Amino acid sequence: MSLDLTQNIRRHGFKRLLLAVSGGLDSICLAHYFIENRDALGIEWLGIAHVHHGLREGTADRDAAFVEAFARKHNVPFFLKKLDGVELKNAEGSLEEKARDARYKALVEVFNETEDPRLRGDDNKDVIVTAHHAGDQAETMYMRLRRGTTLAGLRGIQPLRALDSIGHTCASRCGVTQQASLLIINHQSKFIYRPFLNVTRKELLAYARENNLTWCEDESNADVKFARNKVRHDLLPLLERECPGAKAQLCRIAELADRAYAKVIAKGxxxxxxxxxxxxxxxxxxxxxxxxxxxxxxxxxxxxxxxxxxxxxxxxxxxxxxxxxxxxxxxxxxxxxxxxxxxxxxxxxxxxxxxxxxxxxxxxxxxxxxxxxxxxxxxxx
Known part of the structure; x- marks a missing residue:
């Protein structure tokens, strides 16, 4: 990965980073990249968080242990958050969406628990970092275009998203559970940051091989009964065969829509x-x-x-x-x-x-x- 990526990350000026690491290829590359470049990126504190959803037996424990060992090897604080898998399965709605919302909520809770009082009040310096990459962006765009979307939806996954404090007081009063919205947070100085959105899986594989990295494969990612997995393994590869470069074009559409959206909002x-x-x-x-x-x-x-x-x-x-x-x-x-x-x-x-x-x-x-x-x-x- 080029120096341009480092420069792009540095311009945000984040000081405290919590890396969301599942143990897969993309998140292990993310963790290694930030650990190796923490001084160049001006990072003051770095932590690794792993969310155990309680949905897989055996391999989920393996993944958690793997990520913990990785963090210890690189002398980085490790935080494990275990969710109630039975509750997730029994709650209404899509299991994919419930697991995602619960994961973000868990990451926010970890960050709140590790907040450094010395940096309190230093707005916009805290960030939760995830390893979404170009493949995830293409999948999101394909799914939104297929079901119908607006200009806002055409922006795809945003590289930087503020976590709003809206909903916090409602959450406590209404007894919101694990599938609560990611809007639940104590204050507005934290963000979700996705620095790898322009990085392809091919580039991640090359980075992993270059740095002798190993990772875990989550078998549930191959289950095409989940909508995103079907898009990833069946529909997008078919589209790419029929229209070479389609995934790159989907990512390009997201970039163009994001620019147009900014202009519309400025006018609004x-x-x-x-x-x-x-x-x-x-x-x-x-x-x-x-x-x-x-x-x-x-x-x-x-x-x-x-x-x-x-x-x-x-x-x-x-x-x-x-x-x-x-x-x-x-x-x-x-x-x-x-x-x-x-x-x-x-x-x-x-x-x-x-x-x-x-x-x-x-x-x-x-x-x-x-x-x-x-x-x-x-x-x-």
Whole structure:
């Protein structure tokens, strides 16, 4: 891997890194790379975390022991987090998604437990690092394109993602379990960082051989009953045979969409930021719980903007801008062809845990702990 990768990592200025290491090829390469280059990268503290999902017998224990031995060999602090596999299997929803969310939550918990008081308050210096690579990006893009996606979805896996504090208070009150969203965190100074998104598996294999690295193979990664594994082993190889270079093109699309998205959001901020009403902490939102995440919009200012752009369709820009404020709604939620600028704000409506309500001269957009609370809020008179 080239010096360009080191320079790209250094520009972020991260000081405390927790490496998520499963024991597979990609994560072992990740761990070795950061350990070997920690001085060049300006790293002050480095740790390795392994999440044992409790879903595999025998080999999962082997993987945990392997990663621990690797960490000890390189004199790096090791942290093991064991999850309740039975709970994961019995909970509703996709096992892949539940395991992923539980894994991120476990990594956040490990990092919070190892926080260095000397660095507290030094924002944006803590980061959880994962080994997602170009193959993972291509798989994600293929899956999103197949099921349908938006401009935001076309960005694929993001190399750097902030962990938001939204949801922390709701989590404690609602008793969120292992499959809780990765939004649950104590503060906003931590990120998920994926520095290998432009590195191919072929390059990882070459790096491992060059440095005499060994790794573990997770047999569940070959089970094509899981959607991503089927894409990885069957569908993407078929596409690559039919259209050589397809995986690289999928990654390229993600890069282009990310640039376009940034421009759309910048324009959305210029258009809509003036409609945000600063919430007075002494006047809590009526009908909502104290820990509800809320933004308030000035209805009159919004209507003025829509009239000024009556010949344009601002619905998708508005939806993306609202999503950047922390509230995701489906395509078409704010679309009204008979409205000025094609943005329709429902009088009262709920979507999952989020709600929109016109109250007096304002528009309240709220995030609740449960869909029931969101529905109850919009049903109030």
């Amino acid at each position: 901020e210029a258009v809509f930021d003036s409609i945000l009403v600063k919430q007075d902490p002494s006047t809590p939102l009526r009908f909502a719980q104290d820990d509800t995440h809320t933004i308030t919009l000035d209805k009159k200012k919004l209507n003025k903007i829509l009239r000024e752009h009556a010949d344009a369709d601002l619905s998708e820009m508005f939806r993306l801008w609202v999503a950047e404020q922390g509230f995701r709604f489906p395509i078409g939620f704010f679309y009204g062809p008979k409205e000025p600028a094609h943005v329709k704000i429902p009088h009262r409506a709920a979507y999952r845990k989020r709600s929109v309500a016109k109250i007096g001269h304002t528009i309240k957009i709220c995030e609740f702990c449960t869909p029931e609370e969101a529905q109850k809020f919009v049903s109030c008179e």
